[in-house]
Amino acid sequence: MQYNDNLVVQAEVFHLWVIEGPASLAEEFPADKAGLNVLFVPMWKLYRR
Numbered sequence: 001m002q003y004n005d006n007l008v009v010q011a012e013v014f015h016l017w018v019i020e021g022p023a024s025l026a027e028e029f030p031a032d033k034a035g036l037n038v039l040f041v042p043m044w045k046l047y048r049r
Contacts, residue, residue: 015036016047017031017038018047019039020041020043020044021041022042025040
């Protein structure tokens with residue numbers, strides 16, 4: 001940067017993909033094998049916060 005930015009914020013890279021469905025869905029949609037942080041859960045609302 002060519003100037004001093006006093007508002008620069010550091011951040012941590014984070015991703016989580018929560019999909020509601022049976023665990024067997026992971027066999028049909030193996031997103032975790034692509035290096036994605038994916039959870040197949042019975043109720044996605046528990047992970048909303």
